[in-house]
Amino acid sequence: MRSGEASRTAVLVCMGRAIAHGATSVARYDDPVALSLLPDDARKRAERIRSNAPAGSLRELLRGVHLRRLSRAMVARTVAIDDAIREALAPQAQVVILGAGLDGRAWRMRELAGHVVFEVDHPDSQRDKRARTAALTTAADEVRFVAVDFERDSLDDALARAGHDPARRTLWVWEGVVMYLALPDIEATLAVVQRRSASASRIIVVYHQPALLLRLLGFVVARLGEPLRSSFERDAMRALLEKYGFALVRDESIAAIGARLGGDVARPTKPIHHLRVATADRRA
Numbered sequence: 001m002r003s004g005e006a007s008r009t010a011v012l013v014c015m016g017r018a019i020a021h022g023a024t025s026v027a028r029y030d031d032p033v034a035l036s037l038l039p040d041d042a043r044k045r046a047e048r049i050r051s052n053a054p055a056g057s058l059r060e061l062l063r064g065v066h067l068r069r070l071s072r073a074m075v076a077r078t079v080a081i082d083d084a085i086r087e088a089l090a091p092q093a094q095v096v097i098l099g100a101g102l103d104g105r106a107w108r109m110r111e112l113a114g115h116v117v118f119e120v121d122h123p124d125s126q127r128d129k130r131a132r133t134a135a136l137t138t139a140a141d142e143v144r145f146v147a148v149d150f151e152r153d154s155l156d157d158a159l160a161r162a163g164h165d166p167a168r169r170t171l172w173v174w175e176g177v178v179m180y181l182a183l184p185d186i187e188a189t190l191a192v193v194q195r196r197s198a199s200a201s202r203i204i205v206v207y208h209q210p211a212l213l214l215r216l217l218g219f220v221v222a223r224l225g226e227p228l229r230s231s232f233e234r235d236a237m238r239a240l241l242e243k244y245g246f247a248l249v250r251d252e253s254i255a256a257i258g259a260r261l262g263g264d265v266a267r268p269t270k271p272i273h274h275l276r277v278a279t280a281d282r283r284a
Contacts, residue, residue, distance in 0.1 A: 118162055
């Protein structure tokens, strides 16, 4: 992301979730807060696409087609992560969302009642989100915003100050960040996660696998000022997680997840083999 402004890829991802809300055949997908989290211009664009308003130009038409396809990928990605959270939730478990962006789980997942959610992100990304969520009712027991500039601040110290308890089970959600980090930064974060994870804690990581399609995606996001910096083969991701004390539970592509969900999600996600969701649990 560019200094002084929120992540542009986070806005696109949230637009995808907003467009998909109530518009797919997947009953388990539901994101009624996504529109509320968007900046005004992005919200208006998402609303136009949701209403099937005619495009005013070829460029707008092509953007709409892209965002509709993105929305179906977001259904698969969101459902997979939500299911992994539900599986591991236990009384008093904490949820930490690393690089929270415009994530809406703390406001939409009823299962988080009784749990504290820590939203970790750059202060520039959090500023506007905090203003937009002020009028929303939280589903979680409490949301704690943890502002971290990774170039200057210690994630470990910031979580400690926010009241994160390393002796209690933690569910770590690392959804749209790893691909924008170099390996040393990824490992530095995993080292903190390892130190602050009690037994039976879980980490859910979205990452990229090397692929030809990834080259095109890399060009697109680089123009947004957020270049891709990492990708991993499946065995490399498994080994990385094991190095920091986590045993892989499953690792699936968006294509495989979409195929399982079926309906209007299966076809547009069929080519997306490079984007994967890995779930791993802290070894005893």
